[in-house]
Each structure stands twice: as C-alpha cells, then as structure tokens.
Amino acid sequence: ILPFLLVLTFTFNYLAFRVVGARVVLRLQAQSTRDRWLRGKCHDRLLGKLFGLLGSIRITFNKTVNSIGTILAGFCIGITSSCLAVFIFYPHPHGKVGSVRRFPSVLAYSSEWWAALPMSIIGFVFYCIGILTFAIWVCMRAPRFAHLPSYRVRYYFLLDGYRPECWWWGVVLLVRGLCLNLLMACIESLQLMCVCITILFVTFTCLKFKFRPWPKRSMNAADTMCTVSMCILLPAMALRVPARGESSIRTIDQEIGVVELVALLLPFVVTFVCLLIPLFEFSKASQTARANMKLTTRLSILMMLLSRRDAPDLFGFVAGLDDEDQRAIERALHVITSCWLKMQPGSRLWHQRIIPEGETMVVASELALAQKLEHDALLEGKSDWLVWHQRAFVQYTRDSLIEGFKKRFGSIVQPSEHQSRRRELARRAKESAQSLNLDQMVACYTQRDQVSLKDLFFALDRAGHASISKEEFVSNCCQLAQFLREDEAKELFRMMDMDGQGVVTWHGFVSVFDGLAFDPQDPRQAGARGMLARMATRHEHTISRQHRSREIEKMLARRAIGMSS
Numbered sequence: 001i002l003p004f005l006l007v008l009t010f011t012f013n014y015l016a017f018r019v020v021g022a023r024v025v026l027r028l029q030a031q032s033t034r035d036r037w038l039r040g041k042c043h044d045r046l047l048g049k050l051f052g053l054l055g056s057i058r059i060t061f062n063k064t065v066n067s068i069g070t071i072l073a074g075f076c077i078g079i080t081s082s083c084l085a086v087f088i089f090y091p092h093p094h095g096k097v098g099s100v101r102r103f104p105s106v107l108a109y110s111s112e113w114w115a116a117l118p119m120s121i122i123g124f125v126f127y128c129i130g131i132l133t134f135a136i137w138v139c140m141r142a143p144r145f146a147h148l149p150s151y152r153v154r155y156y157f158l159l160d161g162y163r164p165e166c167w168w169w170g171v172v173l174l175v176r177g178l179c180l181n182l183l184m185a186c187i188e189s190l191q192l193m194c195v196c197i198t199i200l201f202v203t204f205t206c207l208k209f210k211f212r213p214w215p216k217r218s219m220n221a222a223d224t225m226c227t228v229s230m231c232i233l234l235p236a237m238a239l240r241v242p243a244r245g246e247s248s249i250r251t252i253d254q255e256i257g258v259v260e261l262v263a264l265l266l267p268f269v270v271t272f273v274c275l276l277i278p279l280f281e282f283s284k285a286s287q288t289a290r291a292n293m294k295l296t297t298r299l300s301i302l303m304m305l306l307s308r309r310d311a312p313d314l315f316g317f318v319a320g321l322d323d324e325d326q327r328a329i330e331r332a333l334h335v336i337t338s339c340w341l342k343m344q345p346g347s348r349l350w351h352q353r354i355i356p357e358g359e360t361m362v363v364a365s366e367l368a369l370a371q372k373l374e375h376d377a378l379l380e381g382k383s384d385w386l387v388w389h390q391r392a393f394v395q396y397t398r399d400s401l402i403e404g405f406k407k408r409f410g411s412i413v414q415p416s417e418h419q420s421r422r423r424e425l426a427r428r429a430k431e432s433a434q435s436l437n438l439d440q441m442v443a444c445y446t447q448r449d450q451v452s453l454k455d456l457f458f459a460l461d462r463a464g465h466a467s468i469s470k471e472e473f474v475s476n477c478c479q480l481a482q483f484l485r486e487d488e489a490k491e492l493f494r495m496m497d498m499d500g501q502g503v504v505t506w507h508g509f510v511s512v513f514d515g516l517a518f519d520p521q522d523p524r525q526a527g528a529r530g531m532l533a534r535m536a537t538r539h540e541h542t543i544s545r546q547h548r549s550r551e552i553e554k555m556l557a558r559r560a561i562g563m564s565s
Helices: 002-034 042-055 061-087 111-145 149-154 169-186 190-211 217-240 254-283 285-307 311-319 323-339 366-379 386-409 413-431 438-446 453-460 470-480 486-496 506-516 523-538 543-564
Strands: 089-091 098-100 467-469 503-505
Touching: 002 061, 061 111, 061 149, 061 169, 111 169, 169 190, 190 217, 217 254, 254 285, 285 386, 285 506, 386 453, 386 470, 386 486, 386 506, 386 523, 453 470, 453 506, 467 470, 470 486, 486 506, 503 506
Parallel strands: none
Antiparallel strands: 089 098, 467 503
16 A cells, blocks of 8 residues: 555645646746845845745656656565465465465465455556566667657656666566565475575576676676675575474585675675776776777778678678677677667667667668768768878878977977986986986987977966867967968867867867877888878868868878988
8 A cells, every 4th residue: 555655645746736836836936036025134045045946846747657667666576575475375284274374363265365365466466467567568669769858757767777778677677576576475495495596596697698788897797796696695595494304504514604705795895896997997088088089990991991892792701700790790780870870770679779869760771871871972972081081180280289399399398308307317326326328318308309299288278277178279279380270270179079068178189189190200100191191182072171181291201201311
C-alpha cells in the first residue's frame, strides 16, 4: 500500500499545481518583480528572494512520471518477494498441513491464507509483470522517441546513465533484482541458494564484459569487480553452511579465509583507484587532446584512402578478416553513423541506439548515406581535399608565428634565459664537483633556440589569463605573424575553440598545432612538410586557396633548404 500512497501523493501534487499552484506562482513572480516595498528593508529583500524562489517552482507531467517510475522501480523488487511469500511453505512433522515459511503462524490454505491470496496475486501481477512489461515497452520505443526532450525527462529513471547502445541496461538490472529475490524466496536450502545466486552473478558478469554498459571504463571496472567479488564470496559462504543434522557453522581452511578477505577488500581498492582516474586524466588533458587530434587526422587520411579503392578490393579486404575484426569494423560504422551523422545504424532494434541530438529517427540505409554524400559534395561543395588545405593552412600559420616570434623576441628574451640556464648548469656542476663540459655549454644555447608551442601561447596570451579571447587572439596573431590576414586568424580561432566557449585554451591550442601541423624547427619532419604542401596544391579548390598553397609550398621549401644547409 505504501507505493500506492506515494504515487497518489505525487499525482495529487501535480494536479494541485495545475489547478491552483500555477496561478499562485505567477502572482509570486509578479509580486517579486513589481512591488517596490520588497526592496527596502533586509527582511523584505529576503522575502522577495523567497517569493522569487517559490515562483521558479515547476511541477510538470514528465517530471511527475519520472518520480513515480523511480519509486515503483525501487519498490517492485522487494514487494515481489513479499507477494510470493504466501506460496512458499514448509512441511509440518505429521506431513498433512504446512505453514507459510515467512509467517509460521499462518497455515497453508487457511482462512488467513485465502484472505491474503488476492492481494499477493494483484501485487505480483502489477509490481513484477506489469512494471517489467512497462520497462520493456519504454526501452523498445526509446530509439524512436529519444530525440524528444519530453521523452527523456519522462523516463529518465530508466534510460539515463548508460551508453547509447546499452540504453536497455535498466531492464537488465530489474531482471537481475527480480531473479535474486525469487531465488532467495523460493529455495529453502542455503547451499543450493548460494550456488544459484553464484550462477546468476556469473551470468550477469559475462553480460557486463560483453556490453560494457557504463560510459566510463572506471565505472565498468568498479561494477565488474563488485560482481566478481560476490562470485567469490558466495561459494565460500556455501562451504560454511552446516549440512542437515549439524547445528554449528562449518570451519574452513585458513587459505579460504584469506581468499574471502581479499575478495571483500578488492572492490574497495578498485573503487578508490577508479576515483583517482579523473585526477590523472585531468593532469594529462593536453596530451589527451593532442592524441585525439592526431587520431582524427589519421582517421581522415584512412577514409580518403578507402574511398579510392574499388568495391572488389574492399570486399576482399573485409572478407579476409576474422569474426572479431569484422565486428570491430561494424561497431565503428555504427559509432560513426550514430554519433556523427545522427542516424540509426540499422532498422533492427538490436542495431539501434539512443541519439538525443537527432531531429528525427533516420536509418542509415544506402539511400540515406548516398543522399548525404550528394548534399555535401554537390550542394555544399565540400571536397575530400579540404582536409589537406586545412592542414597546410595550420602549417603555414605555425611557421609564420614562429618566424614572427624569433624576429620580435629572439634577441631580447632568449639570451637572458640562456644565461640563466648556463648559470643553473654551472651551479649543479659545482655542487657535484665536476666541470661544465662543452656539450652542456652548447645545450644552453641550442636547446632554447627552438621556439616551443608554450612560448607562442604565452606570447599571444598577453593578459596572462591562460585563455585567449577572440579579439585578443586575432589581434596578437596579426601582430606576431606579419603576413597573416585577419580572416585567417579568425578561421584559426574557430578551429581551436573546440568546445564553443569563445576562448582558446592551452588544450585547444596544442591539439590543433601539434595534431595538424609539423614542427618547422625539426629537420626530420622536413619531408613530411613538403608532402603536405604537395597534397595541398594538387587539387584546385579555389583561386585564393591555390595561391595560398603556392605560398605555403615556397615557404616550406625555403625552410627545408635552410635546415639542410
């Protein structure tokens, strides 16, 4: 009855808000903004803030359904066990009539038992079959309607927190909880119960290894380790359970006790380590951004190479792969079509996933993909050579900024830092009772002659805020690089502002320059820069692009000749 009372309470709150509360909220909002007497004294200002807070309250239908669903999903597992309790008896010594195991005073098929039977059947049908059927129905409709914000808010309790392709994992958790309660309620032998529960946890552990439902690796690792720990502890508990006729708990070997202790402590250790992973990832944010940009570059090049192979070559390549590699390619195609094109990978339910950013549900069929290609290639005029022009543009910008940095700061900043480095090396050599060799003296001057990306970032970030606004970035780039135009600086800012916050951070700066361009001060990368210039000038995209590519090619050639000499 308690869940019904809670459901009625939420329903009454929603209806009361719709009938009365909405009008009161509008009046409170108007009073908090219109009445001037609320702005005079201190307690009046507090009263005004209270009215404004009350005026911001919104009780919507979708949030009410989500609250009710959260309550029912939490209560259904425990109530199912109580509903089945009237069907589980234990025999009496004379063997004629038994009693309910959970309620020994209630005899089987007595008047009390018959009075509780209808409520047990209704509770089992509603809380077990009804809620589970409703959850399955919601998950089956989720790929088609998940792009609607109202649908996601309404069934937030069931769909949120999982990977888009494992949106149905909430139903799996409900089934696991129901099976666990059924085993504990229906099996009388403790040893058999431990064995069955172990089989249940092993099955769901295999499912976790297969689908990895949580969006983070640390979450999957912590959840899997908890389940593995239960799979170890339950057989150990079965060994301790006394057999029939024994009154005391069995004693087990010391080695098994050590295994139990390790299995008990291991989830806590793994969870603590997983909590430290975000701190480690934050410390490596710049390296992660750089690696992601290089991965993006490799992906674009591989896609261009694949587009230049005919169908028989690609078919022979795919047919020669083993099953796991073919599934990996299929999963990669699903990720690209759903996360990038916002299309469902297939028409089958097990091929679909939740796409909140999509406008409508569109299946990525051959016709839909061909229409998308036609739209990008013909209507918008996008070319696959655009990526090479973009990389050449970034390379040209990096070269220009480094040249401008050396012309402007080379004779002022670097000698003082060289002298400080030389003094630091001399002090260390004196402390270690050694003399400063020639290689160390040369390193004082040659190592700092290389302008790093951090030097460029600090030169552009003159305010020292560790983030550069658009106006500051464009102005400082045009001042530092003599031949860089304002529109090119704005295009570079758009590329570096990856999160759309309107500023360039160190992570975006280093990911673009180190992921799309080569270091012009490294002679080992001169051949790669020449290849980049040749690829950028091979296709005539526009006249201005072609002219800019010739300038890039000439500049890269001059720099390569200077480095070789």
